[in-house]
Amino acid sequence: MKMLQDHVVLVTGGGSGLGRGVARYCAQQGASLAIVDNAPEKVSALRQEFGAGVLALQGDVTRVADLQACRSAIQQRFGRLDALIGAQGIFDGNVALLDTPPDRIDALFDEIFHVNVKGYLHSVRMFADLLQQSGGAIVLTTSTAAYAADGGGSAYTASKGAIRSLVGQLAFELAPRVRVNGVAPAAIGNSQLRGPETLGLRERKQSDIPRDAFLELFRSVSLLQDLPVAEDYGPLYAFLASRSNKVMTGQTLVADQGLLNRRVLSAPAS
Numbered sequence: 001m002k003m004l005q006d007h008v009v010l011v012t013g014g015g016s017g018l019g020r021g022v023a024r025y026c027a028q029q030g031a032s033l034a035i036v037d038n039a040p041e042k043v044s045a046l047r048q049e050f051g052a053g054v055l056a057l058q059g060d061v062t063r064v065a066d067l068q069a070c071r072s073a074i075q076q077r078f079g080r081l082d083a084l085i086g087a088q089g090i091f092d093g094n095v096a097l098l099d100t101p102p103d104r105i106d107a108l109f110d111e112i113f114h115v116n117v118k119g120y121l122h123s124v125r126m127f128a129d130l131l132q133q134s135g136g137a138i139v140l141t142t143s144t145a146a147y148a149a150d151g152g153g154s155a156y157t158a159s160k161g162a163i164r165s166l167v168g169q170l171a172f173e174l175a176p177r178v179r180v181n182g183v184a185p186a187a188i189g190n191s192q193l194r195g196p197e198t199l200g201l202r203e204r205k206q207s208d209i210p211r212d213a214f215l216e217l218f219r220s221v222s223l224l225q226d227l228p229v230a231e232d233y234g235p236l237y238a239f240l241a242s243r244s245n246k247v248m249t250g251q252t253l254v255a256d257q258g259l260l261n262r263r264v265l266s267a268p269a270s
């Protein structure tokens, strides 16, 4: 039997990158899927890829009205929800605090935390009762930035640290009916993570970095040398979203490719 057979799974921020790859994996594992994303062109692409069997919805997870519409559509189509996988996020462009104009800090903080933290609070609040009814699961996306420096600038890093803490608090608040866990990815080869509008970096994507240069950087700091794509994280999310997980709540799986145990004292091999 497939791991997500008889599971209704919602992926928020599933229009590209991590969420889309995880959604693909969940579909392969037999899940009935709903995917929400705020980018209309990505929602059209989802409909093309998955067809009518998957509920692909345009919506902004920071807007209660959009989440309410998503909830109604899920109830109408599936009548239940077994797992919420949160994958939306935006980046801060890796801009250091001292390079951030003082008069942009308020707006930068609000922009990043609005999506990266408040979006998860709103999503969990909107679907928690359905998950309590089904004895379901929540999986939120943090980052290795929450564990080690230089995975982003201060605003992004703080937002990912907040999600890491939120996982524990929500596990506590929603126990015993709902299991809440996190995944902290390091690199995602097919990401479209965008920068902040506040610093004029909305159009700058992580994927703009030339692949060879990114691969070289990745290999210089990671123990594992294959740059993962979003789908590679699928099994972790699928397991945490499934009823197979009877033993974990309040934890974050650090999927770091060995980044946090990188070389510190040893000389690089010549």
Ligand SMILES: NC(=O)c1ccc[n+]([C@@H]2O[C@H](COP(=O)([O-])OP(=O)(O)OC[C@H]3O[C@@H](n4cnc5c(N)ncnc54)[C@H](O)[C@@H]3O)[C@@H](O)[C@H]2O)c1
Residues within 6 Å of the ligand: 012, 013, 014, 015, 016, 017, 018, 019, 036, 037, 038, 039, 042, 059, 060, 061, 062, 087, 088, 089, 090, 115, 119, 141, 142, 143, 144, 184, 185, 186, 187, 188, 190, 191, 192, 193, 194, 206
């Ligand atoms: N790219 C990486 O290397 C990396 C590493 C660690 C963690 N992450 C995290 O993984 C998650 C996914 O990022 P990604 O790299 O796949 O980027 P991505 O941009 O490809 O995917 C994020 C998706 O979220 C959507 N989104 C953004 N704001 C939204 C909103 N308000 N409502 C609904 N949808 C919204 C975007 O349209 C996009 O489709 C993020 O939380 C990111 O912080 C990424």
